Amino acid sequence: MYFIEPHIHIASRTTDDIQAMARAGCVAVGEPAFWMGYDRSNVGGFYDYFRQLTEWEPKRTANYGIRHFAWMGLNAKEAENVPFAREVIALLPEFLDKPDVLGVGEIGLHKCTKNELATLRELIELALGRDELLLFHTPHLEHKLMGTRMILDLLRADSRVNRDRVWIDHCEEHTIRLVRDEGYWAGLTLYPTTKVTPERAVDMIEIYGPERLLVTSSADWGPSDPLAITALMAAMRRRGHEESLIRRIVYENPLTFMRQCRRFDFTPPQ
Amino acid sequence: MSTSSSASEMLDSEFLGMRCRLIDLAASLDRIDRSDGAPPADPRMAQIRRGLEILAGDAPDRAVRVQLEFSLPYDSNLSPLAPRP
Numbered sequence: 001m002y003f004i005e006p007h008i009h010i011a012s013r014t015t016d017d018i019q020a021m022a023r024a025g026c027v028a029v030g031e032p033a034f035w036m037g038y039d040r041s042n043v044g045g046f047y048d049y050f051r052q053l054t055e056w057e058p059k060r061t062a063n064y065g066i067r068h069f070a071w072m073g074l075n076a077k078e079a080e081n082v083p084f085a086r087e088v089i090a091l092l093p094e095f096l097d098k099p100d101v102l103g104v105g106e107i108g109l110h111k112c113t114k115n116e117l118a119t120l121r122e123l124i125e126l127a128l129g130r131d132e133l134l135l136f137h138t139p140h141l142e143h144k145l146m147g148t149r150m151i152l153d154l155l156r157a158d159s160r161v162n163r164d165r166v167w168i169d170h171c172e173e174h175t176i177r178l179v180r181d182e183g184y185w186a187g188l189t190l191y192p193t194t195k196v197t198p199e200r201a202v203d204m205i206e207i208y209g210p211e212r213l214l215v216t217s218s219a220d221w222g223p224s225d226p227l228a229i230t231a232l233m234a235a236m237r238r239r240g241h242e243e244s245l246i247r248r249i250v251y252e253n254p255l256t257f258m259r260q261c262r263r264f265d266f267t268p269p270q
Numbered sequence: 271m272s273t274s275s276s277a278s279e280m281l282d283s284e285f286l287g288m289r290c291r292l293i294d295l296a297a298s299l300d301r302i303d304r305s306d307g308a309p310p311a312d313p314r315m316a317q318i319r320r321g322l323e324i325l326a327g328d329a330p331d332r333a334v335r336v337q338l339e340f341s342l343p344y345d346s347n348l349s350p351l352a353p354r355p
Contacts, residue, residue, distance in 0.1 A: 117350055145341040146348070154350040174337035200333065238283075240275060 001243065002269055003229050003250035006030040006257070007106075007135075007169060007187065007216035010057045010068065011049075012037075017219070017226040022064035024230050027269055029061060030258065032071035032106035032135055037221050039078055043087040046074075050095045058100060067266055069100050069258065071135050076110035079119035089122055096132060102261045103127065105135025106169065109147035112139060120154065128158070133261050134166045138175065140194060148175040152182060165260050167214060172196055176204055185212045185257055190228035198228070198235040205236070210248050214257065295322075 002025045010018065010031050021029075031053055040046055050072060058068035072095045074088045095101060104127035109116050127134050139147035151168065155161045168179045169187030172195065179186040188204060189195040196204070201215050217228035225231065229250055236246045251268075258264050275283070299318075302310070321336045329335075346352060 112348060121350075142340055142342045145338070146344050149344050150348060150350055157351055172337055173333040174341060203333070 001025055001233065001247060001250070002027045003233070004028045004030075004254035004258075005217060005226070005229055006214050006254040007032060007189070007218045008226060009034055009218070009220040010061060011052055012221040013219060013226055015060060015063075018061055018064050018066060021226055022066050024227055026066055026229075028067040028069065028254075028258075028266060030069045030071065030102060030254070031057060032137075033073045033075065034106055034137075034220065035075040035077040043084070043091065046088045047091055050091060054095055054098045054101065067100075069102050069264070069266075070095075070098075071102050071105035072096050073105045073107040073123060073135070074119065075106065076108050076116050076120070076137060076139070079110075080113060080115045082115050082118050085119040086122065089119075089126060092126060093130070096130060099263050099265065101263060102258060103133030103135060103165075105133075105167070106137040107135070108137035109139050109150060110143070112143055112147050112150055117150070117154075120151075124154070124158070128160045131262075133257075136166070136168045138168060138170045140170075144170070144172060145174055148178060152178060155184075156182070167257060169214075169216070170195060170218070171204075173200070173204065176208060180208055180212060183212075185214060187214045187216060189216055189218045190225070190232060191218065192223050192225065198231045201232055202235045202239055202241075205241075205245075205249065206239075210245060210253065212253075213249065214253055215249055 005021065005026055005028075008029050008031060010029060033050065033053060036049065040049070053070040053072075057070070061068040072092050074085055078088075079085050092104070096104070104123055107120060107123045109120065124134070136151050138144055138151065148168070148171070155166065163183035167185040167187055170189045171179055171186045176186050176188070188201045190198055190201060195218075205213065215229065215232055217224060217226055219226040219228065233246050233250060236249070255268060258266070317339055320339050324332050324335045324339065
């Protein structure tokens, strides 16, 4: 079965990983801009990173038949210095105009500070002003519930937000209902220790249904698995779910969400 | 949406994994006990104990309640909707 990996940080993965994903049936990936494991010392570091996501990584995945789409944004961990963040945000329109860029992401909160919130407001303003898709990172561990609620509060207060075009990622058992009840797309992240396991993701598919649900590996430079989607597929089969439901989760839902981007030009294999 | 499995079939499928994870958790607690010094008066240990109490109960939605146990409370003063000073 073909699948789409909607959230993976290819820049942090080896070419062997890309090859393994292609062999497993991956036909397209989404790569949000994120924290590379260190704070960048100047705005040029971001410029080069955005070029990497839009020029170099698409070539690496194309060598194995995987189509690469990127998201442009400033992650919450580097959003605390608001004047510096503004310099980075000023770079984004140039890259958002590139053909395989899906929207603004991943943006969000980390420690839920006032400065993170100030930067986030400016990123949302940029996205809404350009009618871009939005991808939100919700915080880790003990901050997740608080940060998710803050993001929902922020979006609820803005009448311009089209909830069909917003993906709130890294949901877990205690936040998925909040996100889905308000009409957003919810993302589940398959991580070995933090976030959710394949079995828990299947639990949430069973409890909440497949509508507006995306499941991803979010594989990056930390403990993570670029083939985690295949583990989800195996867990769903083990639990007796039909192939049509599995295909919906790992292929049709990502396509449905991504197709809302006016620049999305992809002919999926059947 | 639910699976077609009965509760007995689900228990058959889950039992060894549950047993393994319980023993892992017990061994982690033993490891902390065997370490130098007194058992830490650390709020994280109290969280673990409260999480175990949730598992021992019969009420549903245990995963949600354990998650909430490990979450910071939402401070409405931090809400983006709170009046700005």
